[in-house]
Amino acid sequence: MDLSIFGYQFMQNAILAAFLGGVACATVGVFVVLMGVSFIGVCLAHAAFAGALLGVLVGFNPMLGAFLFSLGTAAIIGPLASRGELNLDTSIGVLFSLMLGLAFIFMGLMPGPKTQMLSLLWGSILTVSRTDLIWLGIVAVAVVSIVVLFYKEIQAVIFNREIALAVGIPAGLIIYGILFLTGSTITVSLSPIGGLLIFSLIINPAAAAYQLTYSLKKMFLLSAVFGIVSGWIGLLASYLFSAPSGATIIVTSSLIFGVATLLSPKRKVKRWQAKDEPSRVL
């Protein structure tokens, strides 16, 4: 196997981008999975996509547009749910469809070839720019530092928001912090990983880690490891099979999830409980 390609600058950049993106997305994924708001990833990714398209259309930095749109959406999900007395999921769904609609409008208004737009959707980890890398680095470091600094508050809020509030933890602030991190992670991952692919890199590693441990700390660590490994193996597979890198990264993360589910000790507990149930009923 000729691996000389890994000596090239663009490949090294891709490896670094997969590392940073993997850490950021997989860490944010732990919140998303444990708080049961998986769909928020899709919603914010589409918001970032719509924002970036607006940037391309009107002529400002697409990254700025993506940032404003995903953070703006993250900021209204909560209030929309409480003002409209909706399920959080419903509120996310409403905003998701709005963002999809906006994205299509901006796309329709855009003259000429739509290559830049499509690259935002699919991402291009192999052509990741230095600026992209710097931003990914900043967000990855911020996400990890915030988790370390506010670990106990995050743990309490993930466990139960009402209880966190009742013991005197500023739960609302923590939740908005989590949403802010999710929005930022999605924004900086948009161009290297792609709007459609971010979602799987957020959900799959965390969901795989969730299968394997009862410790939140270990879940964060495992999730990050799975995120990085998905990126790296995906890149390698992309090179070996000449397949699109984003797609191979997704497939790898899904495979890791599949294996984790099969090996999950939590499933064994479940089977045992199922076996035990009838005798309890009797």
Place this chain on the structure above:
Amino acid sequence: MRNNGDFTNVAVKIERAVVSYREHVALRDVSLEIKKGEFLGIIGPNGAGKTTLLSLINGLGKLVQGNVWVLGHSISRGSVNGIRKRVGYVAQLQNIDPRMPITVREVVMVGRYGQLGLFRRPHKTDRTFVDKMLELVGMSHLANRPIGHLSGGEQQRVAIARALAQEPDMLLLDEPTASLDWRAQGELLELVRRIHESQNLTTMFVTHDLNALPDTCDRLVLMKEGKIWQQGQPEQVLKQDILSQLYDAPISIQEHEGRLVFLKAG
């Protein structure tokens, strides 16, 4: 905002409180004073405003009118986080994801987090305190288990340990025995009684189920349609006619082995 009045012996003072959610008025003009060290039972049918009354005290309720002082501080406006740290709250049994990655010990530690404040990690003394509380509620042997693996009764004991880990001055219990089996219910009531006495607490115990009422209540507040309908010592208010009116259903009371047993008559 502090109140200049004398709060030496008063844990809670509620003055003409009105709480409303949308068109629904949950509390109407409620006034109540609770002495320090008192064990107050709050009973009444579903939707009478019992939980809303509790939520006023830990600052989670929305006060539209009136004043509330808890432990000498007004919570009508301003910061309530400080009050919440001194008030332990145990809600009714909740569904916990059995795969939630948090252990029993960690759940109890959450009770310390408010006091610890941001950026500070639990110290060894916090861990010792948490272990002590687990021992007090008889859950030490399950300390390393995932919380979702415990039975309902065990989870409620852990919830009490968590509330006690706050080193609270007040303990609020909102239907803590709901959906527990008879034995777990009895054991939990006994635990609540023991803790109230040994920890020098002011306790408020809400229940719609008269048979789940601890016999240690110093005073009972009977709530109906968002108002305090009657109050008094248990022997004054636990009467067939009063309770039947309170619940709009015929209730008969029988004495069994020194305890009052409430039955739905007819």
